[in-house]
Amino acid sequence: MDSSQAVQALSALAHDTRLALFRMLVERGPDGLAAGVIAERLGMPPSSLTFHVQHLHRAGLITQRRLGRQLIYAADFTAMNGLVGYLTENCCGQDSAICAPACRPEAAGVAARPGQRSA
Amino acid sequence: MDSSQAVQALSALAHDTRLALFRMLVERGPDGLAAGVIAERLGMPPSSLTFHVQHLHRAGLITQRRLGRQLIYAADFTAMNGLVGYLTENCCGQDSAICAPACRPEAAGVAARPGQRSA
DNA sequence: ACGATATTTCGAGGAGAGTCGAAATGCCGA
DNA sequence: TCGGCATTTCGACTCTCCTCGAAATATCGT
Numbered sequence: 001m002d003s004s005q006a007v008q009a010l011s012a013l014a015h016d017t018r019l020a021l022f023r024m025l026v027e028r029g030p031d032g033l034a035a036g037v038i039a040e041r042l043g044m045p046p047s048s049l050t051f052h053v054q055h056l057h058r059a060g061l062i063t064q065r066r067l068g069r070q071l072i073y074a075a076d077f078t079a080m081n082g083l084v085g086y087l088t089e090n091c092c093g094q095d096s097a098i099c100a101p102a103c104r105p106e107a108a109g110v111a112a113r114p115g116q117r118s119a
Numbered sequence: 120m121d122s123s124q125a126v127q128a129l130s131a132l133a134h135d136t137r138l139a140l141f142r143m144l145v146e147r148g149p150d151g152l153a154a155g156v157i158a159e160r161l162g163m164p165p166s167s168l169t170f171h172v173q174h175l176h177r178a179g180l181i182t183q184r185r186l187g188r189q190l191i192y193a194a195d196f197t198a199m200n201g202l203v204g205y206l207t208e209n210c211c212g213q214d215s216a217i218c219a220p221a222c223r224p225e226a227a228g229v230a231a232r233p234g235q236r237s238a
Numbered sequence: 239a240c241g242a243t244a245t246t247t248c249g250a251g252g253a254g255a256g257t258c259g260a261a262a263t264g265c266c267g268a
Numbered sequence: 269t270c271g272g273c274a275t276t277t278c279g280a281c282t283c284t285c286c287t288c289g290a291a292a293t294a295t296c297g298t
Contacts, residue, residue, distance in 0.1 A: 004135070007135055010130075010133035010138070011129075013126075014130035014132075015130075016123070019126055023210060026210050035246090036244060045287080045289075046244080047247080047289075048287055050245070050247080054246090070243095075210075077211065084203060084206055087202070087206070088203055090142055090145070091199055092196065092199055092200070092203065093194075093196055134255090134256090153274080154275060164257080164258055165258095165276080166275090167257055169276055171256090174255095185265090188265045190274080
């Protein structure tokens with residue numbers, strides 16, 4: 001991931017609606033969610049949803065697949081992975097460790113602590 | 120860090136100039152850099168620099184302190200820490216590990232590979 | 239083939255971001 | 269106190285983002 005890709009991904013996530021949308025897809029996992037369902041949950045007209053979904057798609061943060069007459073969107077964990085990696089390596093200090101809360105081995109084992117993923 | 124703060128931080132970082140500015144401050148470390156120096160390095164007029172620097176400051180990503188007649192800006196690692204933590208916990212899947220490249224113990228040792236921090 | 243459903247594309251409008259020169263503010267040295 | 273340097277504030281402009289209704293496209297069931 002280069003800095004231009006990072007800016008695109010950051011920009012895609014830097015909006016209330018889109019961050020909520022992305023988190024919804026992350027929670028849902030690989031199954032993803034149909035555009036209509038997302039629009040309804042977010043309470044916005046279909047055309048507005050398309051705008052945001054495309055923004056995230058262009059940034060490579062979500063995937064799109066067709067299921068009958070529905071379009072299913074799902075979070076692309078690999079891409080998010082890349083973004084977090086970029087931020088950690090380029091924006092968290094050279095001697096690392098300064099900013100590595102995501103790197104606590106304990107956290108990996110426990111994972112998905114109920115209290116933290118409030119939605 | 121709540122989602123509104125995350126959006127503000129992401130938005131602050133979601134711009135070529137500001138991402139470059141922030142990375143410059145990260146490289147520089149706690150000593151920080153004077154506004155004038157940053158403006159010169161980035162090749163932009165002082166008033167434009169102020170605009171971007173304030174954006175990052177409002178988002179809590181950088182600190183400001185006065186040194187004589189200069190204003191020194193420095194990266195706030197705690198804030199960046201918070202952002203990366205937020206993204207890891209809320210946008211990387213509940214069973215974590217899915218998106219934890221920042222968690223390779225080896226990476227911590229190597230860190231800041233010269234080739235990566237190009238611009 | 240036809241009607242219904244799901245979603246996108248198009249077009250227009252308003253709101254906010256980004257840019258920069260000129261003027262104002264804050265701080266230093268003499 | 270006065271001139272000069274470092275930086276911010278102000279004002280105006282352009283450009284892109286966001287929003288949403290209406291029309292177009294794609295797929296399914298009959």
